[in-house]
Amino acid sequence: MSTGTRTGTRTTTGGTRGTGGKGGGRAGAILSGLAVALGSVLFLGGFVWGAILYRPYTVPTGSMTPTVDTGDHILAQRIDGSEVRRGDIVVFDDALWGDVPMVKRVVAVGGDKVACCDKQGRLTVNGKPIDEPYLLDPRAPASPTGFSATVPKDNLFMMGDNRATSEDSRVRLTDADDGSVPRSAVNARADAIAWPSGRMGMLQRSSAFAGLSGDGPSAPGPLKAVVAAAVGGAALIFCGAAYGPLARVAGRRRTAR
Known part of the structure; x- marks a missing residue:
């Protein structure tokens, strides 16, 4: 009798362990399934969200070096031209500029008087000198050639960061709009470099124009x-x-x- 009792006790104990193991396995399987399901929603949702908000572009020239260079693949947030602020790097289409999307920096908006250069070689907007640390050569004059223009309402004055080679609003000053581009021509605002891997990263918003009256620099997109x-x-x-x-x-x- 004594031996039988001990054997029964062992059998009962073993059964309890087996039941606990199965229960833990079922709980783990449920949690695993939930993790995969939630992960799928986040993963696919992130891609769909990104596809709705962003467009990829390849930079065609070196006019924006060093900020973005020739052949860089950038991600640009789809925006309306009314959202553009001074200092933004935008993608736009304008027949006068060619048949491919162009990437330039906005240095002045409608109503601004933009000129170059002051005694220190700086760009001025509404008489205020602008320090531009993003230029290819910040020690050189902000433009090799002097100019002055008043930007028409609802237009934008565009310049490249590589001022020595960029063909931008300066070379179109004889146009009816003093070389500027309509806000409606803007398709997107550059947020990041996606490729090559060595240059991958977010593009910093410029605070160079923050001291001017009106809206400050644009807030970063949700990338x-x-x-x-x-x-x-x-x-x-x-x-x-x-x-x-x-x-x-x-x-x-x-x-x-």
Whole structure:
């Protein structure tokens, strides 16, 4: 009787362990499935969100060096021209500028008087000198040739950061709009360099024009949140999918013991 009692106790204890293990396995499988499902929503949602808000462009010339260079692949947020501020790097289409999208920096908006150069070689907007650290050569004059223009209402005066080679609003000053571009021609605002990998990263918003009256620099777009959603979703999918194989390996090790 004594032996039978001990044997029954062992059998009962073993059954309890087995039940707990199965319960834990089911809970883990549920959590794994939830992780994969949530990860899929974030991953796909991030891509859809990004596709709606952003467009990829390839920079055709070196006129914006060093900020963006020839052949750089950039991501630009789709915006309306009314959202553009001084200092923004924008993508626009204008028949007078050619048959491909152009990438330039906005240095003046409708109503501004833009001129170059003051005694220190700086660009001035409404008489205020602008320090432009983003230029290819910040120590050189802001423009090799002097100019002055008043920007018509609802237009934008564009310049490249490589002032020595950029063909921009300065060379079109004889146009009816003093070389400026209608706000309606703007398609997007550059947010980041996506390729090559060595130049990959967010483009910094310029504060060079912050001291002027009117709207300040544009706020960064939601690209970081878009990327975070996609990367976070991918991580959840990977972790959730990896749970099953890892749990089976752990189970075999426990059985072997």
